[in-house]
Amino acid sequence: MWANLRKHKWLVLSLFVFTLAGLARLIPGLRTIDDAFITFRYARNLLAGEGFAYNTGESVLGTTTPLYTLIMAALGSLTGGVKAPFPTIALIFNSLADGLTAVLLLRIGRQLQSFWAGLGTSLVWTILPFSVTFAIGGLETSLYVLLLVATLAAYLEKRYTLTGIIAAAVLLTRPDALILILPLGFDRLFFDPKRRGVALHRHELLGFFLPTILWFGFAAFYFGTPLPHSITAKQGAYLLEPIEALIRLLQHYATPFMGNLTFGNLWNGVGILFYLFFSVIGILYLIRKQGATWPFLLFPWFYFAAFAIANPLIFRWYLTPPLPFYIFAILTGLNKILRDVFQTEEYPPPKRKLLYRLSTLVIAFVPLLLVIRAWDWQPDHGLQRPAPNMAWYLLELRYREAAEIVSLDAANIDNVPTLAAGDVGVLGFYTGLPILDTVGLNSPQTLDYYPINPGFIAGAAYAVAPELIFDEQPEYIVILEIYGREGLLKDPRFDEQYSLLHKIETNIYDSDGMLIYKRLP
Structure with missing residues (x-):
């Protein structure tokens, strides 16, 4: 039995994290967020024959996630049409998406020979409130992150046409995906052909540009502009201090594992330095190992800069997309330091191996223990089931x-x-x-x-x-x-x-x- 488990280790681990992700979303149940209902109304109006509109007869692109809207409409057409249970559809779809993300994080860890970082990131993702909350909240976040991570997995495997198709899909899920797509395209044009010896092919360009041109062309014709109207609206409607987004982002990057709940708010000041240090170590190590990773490893910091400069009102779900890459870099950096410490000549080989094995448990499970503290076992409103305390509705x-x-x-x-x-x-x-x-x-x-x-x-x-x-x-x-x-x-x-x-x-x-x-x- 144990021999079979070792033989099929990756399959067993993949099934485990996929199942854990599903349970961590199905147990809390529906806690749908207000913005999700905007998408659901667009989907319902599509099924009712009223076009891609929020109000009948008004061609306004008020959603920033056309792909997710079309997916909800497609699934709704199979489950009741205009009477489809959209919140339930979204919960099931998002649970599957997050489960696949957890599996892909394991796969990426294997590809980069960073098993413990991949396992730790995958496990954290299954129960991380910034993942679970918006999956059960009905938002497009789960699909968005799945496509971001899938883009990395495909790019690492040199499946360039697939990378282009996924990159198009992620852009049609959220326009801020450009923060990843632009440096990725730059790498593919100027560095990757020399690094890995595969020239740019028209198929990968077609895979990216065909769906994006079709959508943006349709949007320009149908709505009068290819850009979501909500982007302009949010910039004008909210009155913010000049560095409000910067402060919120610093707080977030200081607490990827919700450590402030364990160590107190003082951890915000310590955490940003602590995690920045390990993240930089991990980024440098991984880029030296595989240069194609740099657009993804730097994505959290490009994202940070873009939102800090634009200074929008930071809704909770804006904080989720950088986390898989940020956490992976942190755990990789921690793993490298522990390996360097415990594999020196100061320790005899048996002790060296034991100490390193024990230290890897820190990478895989301590973040999990920190994150689980961010769950409420009996929420003070709504469904009385365990749920992340930020899944407030x-x-x-x-x-x-x-x-x-x-x-x-x-x-x-x-x-x-x-x-x-x-x-x-x-x-x-x-x-x-x-x-x-x-x-x-x-x-x-x-x-x-x-x-x-x-x-x-x-x-x-x-x-x-x-x-x-x-x-x-x-x-x-x-x-x-x-x-x-x-x-x-x-x-x-x-x-x-x-x-x-x-x-x-x-x-x-x-x-x-x-x-x-x-x-x-």
């Missing part, structure tokens, strides 16, 4: 309540009313009403009202623009009180035109409830 639950209230009231109105909101995912999906997106992701007319008067900001990074409401006159408005505290709710015109239909008690974002307003006759 209380806001989505409150919006679901609001959607039910609005739907019941709207049933008594003869015409089809418009609903205005800043967080439109849950509300748009469950009411089915036309949506005025006050952030502007899906409503281009909103952009004319931002940037907003800073005096309207009450503590969050965002506030509803009062003039947008008075000009567009939606029948319903659903907002957290803090979004209107210093602006819309203080404007005397608002009380003249709207009445409070219902208040849902909540203190999310220091808000005094979630407010549902209805336009007066």
Whole structure:
């Protein structure tokens, strides 16, 4: 039996991490994030024959993930059409994607002769909150990371046409994939042919450019622009300090294994130096071993620089893509140092081997123990199952309540009313009403009202623009009180035109409830 296990070690390990990843996502269950419902509504409208649109008749590309949207629509067509259970479909699909990512990380470790780093990264990925949260949250993050890692695996194996196809897919999943694709293309054009003796072939160019040109050509024709509208909207709607993204990224890169939960917040200052040191050691070691790895190993730092300079509001899921490469470099660096320490002549061969074997357990399992502390065994809201503590979806639950209230009231109105909101995912999906997106992701007319008067900001990074409401006159408005505290709710015109239909008690974002307003006759 043990002989067979050793013989099939890679298959056994692959099945183990794949299964562990699946269980770590199926056990917490559905904790769908608001943005995911935007994608689901696009998919549902496609199946309903209403085109690639969020609001019927409005050709606006409000999603940054067209490939994931099309996949959800395709899977939805097989599981109920417009009534398909999109959150469940996304959970199952994302669980499979993360399982495959874990298997590929093992494979990459084997390819680079860094078994323990590959195993450690794979194990961490199976339960890492920054992976699990967005898989069960229904976002495209799992697909995005799978394609990033698959691009590395294919490139290492010199499967260049496949690399081009996967690179196209990853770009159509998230536009920020350019942060990896550009240096990868640079390497393939100028360095890789000399390094590995394989000339650039037209098939790999065709594999990348054909799907991207087809999509961007369609988008330019259908939407009027190949770029997602939401990119511009997010830059204008949120008011941020100049280095806000930089600070958040530093905190994140200091805690890839959530070490602050074990060692306290002081670890943020120590961790960035600690992990930077091991990451640099790992990067240098791996690049010397295989030069083709440099675009991937430096991707976390290109990503860091791009987002720090652009300074967008850093949503939680923006922090996930660099982690597999960052963690792999850290564990490789740690492994190299331990090997150098315990394989010196100071130790006799038997002791040397034992000490090194014991030290490798640190690489594989200590990060796992740190990460598992970031799970709640009995969450304080929603499903009472073990889940990452960052898989917080209380806001989505409150919006679901609001959607039910609005739907019941709207049933008594003869015409089809418009609903205005800043967080439109849950509300748009469950009411089915036309949506005025006050952030502007899906409503281009909103952009004319931002940037907003800073005096309207009450503590969050965002506030509803009062003039947008008075000009567009939606029948319903659903907002957290803090979004209107210093602006819309203080404007005397608002009380003249709207009445409070219902208040849902909540203190999310220091808000005094979630407010549902209805336009007066």
